[in-house]
Amino acid sequence: MAFLLRRVVFYLAAFIAAATINFFLPRLMPGDPIQKMFAGAGSDLSLENLNALKLTFGFIDAPIGEQYLAYLKSVFTGDLGRSVRFFPLPVTELLGRALIWTVGLVGTATIIGFTIGTLLGVMAAWRRGTRFDTVISLLSIFSSSVPAVVVSLITLFAFGYTLGWFPNGYAADPMLDPAWGWDYIASVLYHGTLPMLTMVIVLTGGFAVTMRNNMINLLGEDYIVMGRAKGLSDRGVMLWYAARNALLPTVSALAISLGAVLGGSLVTEVVFNYPGMGNTLYQAILARDYPVIQGALLIMTAAMLVANFVVDLSYVLLDPRLKRA
Amino acid sequence: MSVLTQLLRNRKALVGVTILAIVILVAIFAPLLTEYSPTQRVGRPHQPPSTDHLLGTTRLGYDVFTRLLYGARISLAVGFGAGLLITVIGTVLGIIAGYKGGVVDEVITFLTNMVLVIPNLPLLLVLAAFIGQASPLVIAVILGFTSWAWGVRVTRSETLSIRQRDFVKSAEMLGEPSWRIMAFEIFPNLISIVGINFIGSVLFAVITEATLEFLGLGDPNTVSWGIMLYNAQNASALSVGAWWDILTPCFALAVLGLGLALINFAIDEIANPRLRTGGMLARWTGLIRRGEGTL
Numbered sequence: 025m026a027f028l029l030r031r032v033v034f035y036l037a038a039f040i041a042a043a044t045i046n047f048f049l050p051r052l053m054p055g056d057p058i059q060k061m062f063a064g065a066g067s068d069l070s071l072e073n074l075n076a077l078k079l080t081f082g083f084i085d086a087p088i089g090e091q092y093l094a095y096l097k098s099v100f101t102g103d104l105g106r107s108v109r110f111f112p113l114p115v116t117e118l119l120g121r122a123l124i125w126t127v128g129l130v131g132t133a134t135i136i137g138f139t140i141g142t143l144l145g146v147m148a149a150w151r152r153g154t155r156f157d158t159v160i161s162l163l164s165i166f167s168s169s170v171p172a173v174v175v176s177l178i179t180l181f182a183f184g185y186t187l188g189w190f191p192n193g194y195a196a197d198p199m200l201d202p203a204w205g206w207d208y209i210a211s212v213l214y215h216g217t218l219p220m221l222t223m224v225i226v227l228t229g230g231f232a233v234t235m236r237n238n239m240i241n242l243l244g245e246d247y248i249v250m251g252r253a254k255g256l257s258d259r260g261v262m263l264w265y266a267a268r269n270a271l272l273p274t275v276s277a278l279a280i281s282l283g284a285v286l287g288g289s290l291v292t293e294v295v296f297n298y299p300g301m302g303n304t305l306y307q308a309i310l311a312r313d314y315p316v317i318q319g320a321l322l323i324m325t326a327a328m329l330v331a332n333f334v335v336d337l338s339y340v341l342l343d344p345r346l347k348r349a
Numbered sequence: 350m351s352v353l354t355q356l357l358r359n360r361k362a363l364v365g366v367t368i369l370a371i372v373i374l375v376a377i378f379a380p381l382l383t384e385y386s387p388t389q390r391v392g393r394p395h396q397p398p399s400t401d402h403l404l405g406t407t408r409l410g411y412d413v414f415t416r417l418l419y420g421a422r423i424s425l426a427v428g429f430g431a432g433l434l435i436t437v438i439g440t441v442l443g444i445i446a447g448y449k450g451g452v453v454d455e456v457i458t459f460l461t462n463m464v465l466v467i468p469n470l471p472l473l474l475v476l477a478a479f480i481g482q483a484s485p486l487v488i489a490v491i492l493g494f495t496s497w498a499w500g501v502r503v504t505r506s507e508t509l510s511i512r513q514r515d516f517v518k519s520a521e522m523l524g525e526p527s528w529r530i531m532a533f534e535i536f537p538n539l540i541s542i543v544g545i546n547f548i549g550s551v552l553f554a555v556i557t558e559a560t561l562e563f564l565g566l567g568d569p570n571t572v573s574w575g576i577m578l579y580n581a582q583n584a585s586a587l588s589v590g591a592w593w594d595i596l597t598p599c600f601a602l603a604v605l606g607l608g609l610a611l612i613n614f615a616i617d618e619i620a621n622p623r624l625r626t627g628g629m630l631a632r633w634t635g636l637i638r639r640g641e642g643t644l
Binding site: 038165 | 361467468469470471472477480502552559560564565578592603610611621
């Protein structure tokens with residue numbers, strides 16, 4: 025358990041680092057940081073409200089060290105300020121709503137992409153050198169190198185505009201009442217198909233390549249030969265001897281790639297006008313709504329850290345050596 | 350030299366290098382390949398492809414083909430510039446961390462892991478949002494200074510294993526200074542890792558630059574593939590049916606990305622012989638497979 029504890033301490037430090045970037049960025053830029061941060065509100069902001077916002081972001085009459093502590097205090101008490109574009113909506117509320125959509129999209133796409141990619145990688149490695157392997161490898165290389173912008177624009181063009189099979193934007197039919205009814209759920213699934221497809225296309229190849237190469241490196245090991253010598257079935261050796269061990273580095277590759285996954289979803293959300301974190305961040309950037317921009321970085325970092333922790337946990341389950349450590 | 354011949358004998362590498370060479374030639378000879386200027390209106394808005402305008406025109410009447418050719422310059426410059434910066438930082442820090450060990454290693458590893466868990470694209474968006482419209486040079490520099498972590502991780506772990514080898518030990522016994530050991534004993538043995546890191550970083554930089562520009566964080570006066578996407582999206586090119594406006598930069602990015610990824614995959618195959626699967630090995634495994642079937 026010492027392993028997990030060390031990880032938690034590290035995640036805390038990483039989160040503080042993200043907050044530190046937020047704190048120093050406006051102060052390092054030329055010009056008046058207060059003016060810049062809250063200018064998006066125009067003249068709508070009363071003096072009282074402005075002072076509350078200044079306090080949240082540590083713009084107080086004190087040395088920089090105290091300002092920094094004041095900002096960290098608001099971050100850790102869950103006060104990320106208010107959106108200047110949708111004043112007085114709190115940033116946490118605005119981003120909290122968006123987070124649900126992103127977690128749904130990214131989570132489902134990662135699970136689908138990881139499952140398909142890993143299975144394809146296992147099969148390609150097992151039949152290495154065959155035409156199946158060549159085709160899967162080439163498709164994977166293509167999928168892992170093509171930018172998410174390109175895939176989402178092409179899917180939108182093909183299935184949204186040209187064929188008209190799927191809607192061109194939004195998470196659900198705006199005419200429907202967002203309640204837990206079948207109509208609403210069906211509409212969410214229907215609207216989510218294209219963004220999901222995009223994400224799966226972008227993700228699958230990377231997982232397939234990693235898994236294939238890990239597998240091939242393991243296939244020469246003695247215990248694989250041993251498994252065969254024992255007369256185990258082909259599939260048994262492939263899945264229980266080779267794939268299980270090759271999965272470990274693939275899972276740690278998954279942890280590293282989560283940031284890229286989040287980046288991919290960001291672009292996809294913008295193209296499909298999907299109401300997740302990425303699109304909210306994009307809209308905030310267009311409106312120069314700095315409290316939301318900064319809050320988005322913090323919440324996305326926190327989401328990454330939680331996801332990394334989940335990967336750590338699964339790592340402990342997959343690798344018995346870590347349980348003892 | 351043998352690495353280079355091996356690279357050219359690999360079919361994936363050959364295709365990848367050809368694609369890259371074509372893009373580089375296009376970027377250099379852009380003015381010879383088109384009669385138009387990339388920054389002047391040369392036709393009516395949103396004209397479909399024709400013999401006058403091979404890939405049609407944008408909503409502002411620019412020639413799409415011309416902008417595609419000139420845009421290659423920015424994509425390559427940002428890609429290779431940022432890629433070089435990322436690789437240099439990653440390799441230097443990785444070798445130092447792996448070779449020196451101790452506190453130095455711990456500090457570098459801690460920093461690296463931290464950069465890895467802070468999501469890259471959102472961070473870049475926040476940086477770019479504060480900077481305002483970022484020129485390609487600014488984009489390349491911030492990419493370089495935020496994206497080196499993966500390289501450090503890989504280089505460090507490889508250095509750790511090389512450090513134990515005899516030739517490093519004997520150089521240490523001979524009293525060579527540590528910078529010399531790192532630069533002349535360890536670095537040459539990392540060349541395939543560094544190569545993969547470099548090509549991967551170029552690919553990452555090309556994609557990310559285009560993405561940032563597409564999201565409106567670039568300088569709209571730049572002639573680049575990202576700005577082409579941005580302009581096409583702003584002109585609602587898809588909904589008015591001007592597919593050539595938006596699919597052209599998409600195609601260019603996908604092809605360049607594929608070329609770079611193929612090169613990377615090939616370097617991996619050459620550096621790691623087990624991954625090589627063509628020819629002899631395939632026939633050999635095929636024979637074994639068939640033998641197994643009848644047993």
